[in-house]
Amino acid sequence: MKGIFLKNWIVMWGGLRFNLVLMTIVGLIFAVVGQMNTFGSIFSGIFLCSMVMGMMEYNERSKWELYSDALPVGRKGTVKGFYLFSISYFAAFSVLAILACVLFTAFMPMYFDPAALILTPIMTIFVPTLIFALTLPVLFKFGYKVFRVIFLVLLGFFGGIGGFFLGFLVDDEHSLASSVLSQIWSVDIFSLLPWIIAVAAAVLALYFLSMLLSSKLYKTVER
Amino acid sequence: MKNAIEIRNLSKEFKGFTLNNISLELPSGCIMGLIGENGAGKSTIIKLIFNSIKRSGGSIEVLGCDNLDKDFEKVKNEIGVVLDEPCFPECVRLKDINAMMKSIYKNWSSDEFFAYCDKFGLPRDKRFKGFSKGMKMKTSIAVAMSHGARLLVLDEATSGLDPIIRDEILDVFNDFTRDENHSVLISSHIISDLEKICDYIAFIHKGSLRFCEEKDALLDKYLLIHCTDEDLKKLQHSQIVGYKRSRYETEALVKNGSLPSGIISEKPCIEDIMLFMSKESV
Amino acid sequence: MNIFIRNTSGQPIYEQIYEQIKSSITSGELKVDEALPSIRSLAKDLRISVITTKRAYEELERDGFIYTAPGKGCFVKKQNxxxxxxxxxxxxxxxxxxxxxxxxxxxxxxxxxxxxxxxxxxxxx
Structure with a gap:
């Protein structure tokens, strides 16, 4: 497990560093935009998934998967390593996102909103975690090509939700989005905290279960 | 231990192809060549050794460990593998490969790895994408040789390479077996590569094992003859392995034994044996 | 000692080795009790199968040209x-x-x- 975890980081940092830095900057911009508009935070989360997928693309082209059967890592180790790597990547990004947002609101105090500040790291970790929890078993059972299709479909779905929330930017008192959001924002975010923590824990649990499922599925895959 | 690889009654069924009851033994300290036409089942056997595909029947033991055993993952630390396609992500450099394999193999030696890279003339600054096919293959070989392996499994590791590089690479495998605890299983359809250094040859044809023998004993068993059609008819049916008619002569592979006088005979090479055995009917 | 292997001659390789070592011994080029290269290292240096060199050495020993000291290797036997x-x-x-x-x-x-x-x-x- 440790081997694959490190391997993925080495490929990201050693091989794709330029892309990584670039995408991180873009992702952080979206996170910062999220201070003003929730859609930004969600989108940065989706962005993270794309970065990991870029790396998967390299794996796919290199026939690493067949080779890894001959390595002392095991199918379970490969799955665990990959899940661990992904969530560590999301977490690392979230830390950067918080810093970026704090800096941003320090320079632009008019955008300071504790709710948004709390929501940002939550979205940047848990949106991609949730997406991967739902889609990674497809990757391990059916391969990268099928996974990519499913992922894009889900992207559309989340994009749709993002668009839903985007609606509130339009100055239209009667849009559904604005009424939902005004409901949320009228509530004290800190009283919602236990719910938020519960959802976060649920997402983590789902991620863990997804890992177990992927392990089981991957063991049965024949090349 | 006695055998580096022990395969008994191995079989695997696919739609349209069956690997049928294969039994092989690779004694420790030896080099075994696996030959056969494309699609004969050589790569299938290697995939079965690593459990990339599940066998339908039989057993496989590698370095004394059943390959379905939990401990087999640890045993893989002692198996060096080179597959026919280079298998590292294109965006990495040699030092990244070193870092990756270090965290994967228990007995990885960075010094040995870079020594091989230098010996093979591999560029340290280029990304894997920029390597030629020969360089990519050499990288895989450098990796296989740098983690204290006792067994090398090579699947068409020299296909697509020019003769000069192939010669260099065969030297590396030859040297690997100077230690009597080191063994090599090499599958190839370039038989001339195998002819010199192999101790054993196993011939897979359409999913079945035609023979697995000591190379010298094998070559002593047969004769290649050039004769006329009438001469061929004079021979015992059971003596003829296969024949090929051309405009000016008939060529045949026969079992070594007494021949009617006047027939020109010579020692066959392994490729001759394989070609004539593949002919369908006598 | 030099050994030349010819692939194209009809003679089996183990025989070629046998003949050449034998003549080195009878000519005195290899001295009595001198150590021969190990079966394995000879095979690897000549780029041939270990089984071939083993067979050559076995025949040399059978015919009384060399002897094996267990654990040490093969040596030239005193010739009558x-x-x-x-x-x-x-x-x-x-x-x-x-x-x-x-x-x-x-x-x-x-x-x-x-x-x-x-x-x-x-x-x-």
């Missing part, structure tokens, strides 16, 4: 020169007998045969 010569003479006699038989069958006279031997001797000695 007189015995070797006698064995050699016997072999020559056998070959000459065959030559005579062939001469008789093909109507080659005793004198012709002697002439052939004379010419051949000049070529070889």
């Amino acid at each position: 020169v007189q015995l070797r010569r006698e064995e050699g003479l016997k072999k020559i006699e056998e070959h000459l007998k065959i030559a005579c038989e062939l001469a008789k069958v093909n109507n080659v006279s005793k004198e012709e045969l002697a002439e052939m031997l004379e010419l051949m001797g000049e070529e070889w000695y």
Whole structure:
């Protein structure tokens, strides 16, 4: 497990560093935009998934998967390593996102909103975690090509939700989005905290279960 | 231990192809060549050794460990593998490969790895994408040789390479077996590569094992003859392995034994044996 | 010691090794009790199968040219020169007998045969 975890980081940092830095900057911009508009935070989360997928693309082209059967890592180790790597990547990004947002609101105090500040790291970790929890078993059972299709479909779905929330930017008192959001924002975010923590824990649990499922599925895959 | 690889009654069924009851033994300290036409089942056997595909029947033991055993993952630390396609992500450099394999193999030696890279003339600054096919293959070989392996499994590791590089690479495998605890299983359809250094040859044809023998004993068993059609008819049916008619002569592979006088005979090479055995009917 | 392997000759490789080591021993190039290269290292240096060199060494040992010290390797055995010569003479006699038989069958006279031997001797000695 440790081997694959490190391997993925080495490929990201050693091989794709330029892309990584670039995408991180873009992702952080979206996170910062999220201070003003929730859609930004969600989108940065989706962005993270794309970065990991870029790396998967390299794996796919290199026939690493067949080779890894001959390595002392095991199918379970490969799955665990990959899940661990992904969530560590999301977490690392979230830390950067918080810093970026704090800096941003320090320079632009008019955008300071504790709710948004709390929501940002939550979205940047848990949106991609949730997406991967739902889609990674497809990757391990059916391969990268099928996974990519499913992922894009889900992207559309989340994009749709993002668009839903985007609606509130339009100055239209009667849009559904604005009424939902005004409901949320009228509530004290800190009283919602236990719910938020519960959802976060649920997402983590789902991620863990997804890992177990992927392990089981991957063991049965024949090349 | 006695055998580096022990395969008994191995079989695997696919739609349209069956690997049928294969039994092989690779004694420790030896080099075994696996030959056969494309699609004969050589790569299938290697995939079965690593459990990339599940066998339908039989057993496989590698370095004394059943390959379905939990401990087999640890045993893989002692198996060096080179597959026919280079298998590292294109965006990495040699030092990244070193870092990756270090965290994967228990007995990885960075010094040995870079020594091989230098010996093979591999560029340290280029990304894997920029390597030629020969360089990519050499990288895989450098990796296989740098983690204290006792067994090398090579699947068409020299296909697509020019003769000069192939010669260099065969030297590396030859040297690997100077230690009597080191063994090599090499599958190839370039038989001339195998002819010199192999101790054993196993011939897979359409999913079945035609023979697995000591190379010298094998070559002593047969004769290649050039004769006329009438001469061929004079021979015992059971003596003829296969024949090929051309405009000016008939060529045949026969079992070594007494021949009617006047027939020109010579020692066959392994490729001759394989070609004539593949002919369908006598 | 030099060993030259020819793939194209009809002679099996283990035989070529056998002959060449044997002549190195009988000529004195390899001294008594001198160590021979190990079976494995010889195979690897010549780029041939270990089984081939093993067979050559086994035959050399069987015919009394070398001996094996367990755990140490193979060494040149002291040759009984007189015995070797006698064995050699016997072999020559056998070959000459065959030559005579062939001469008789093909109507080659005793004198012709002697002439052939004379010419051949000049070529070889």
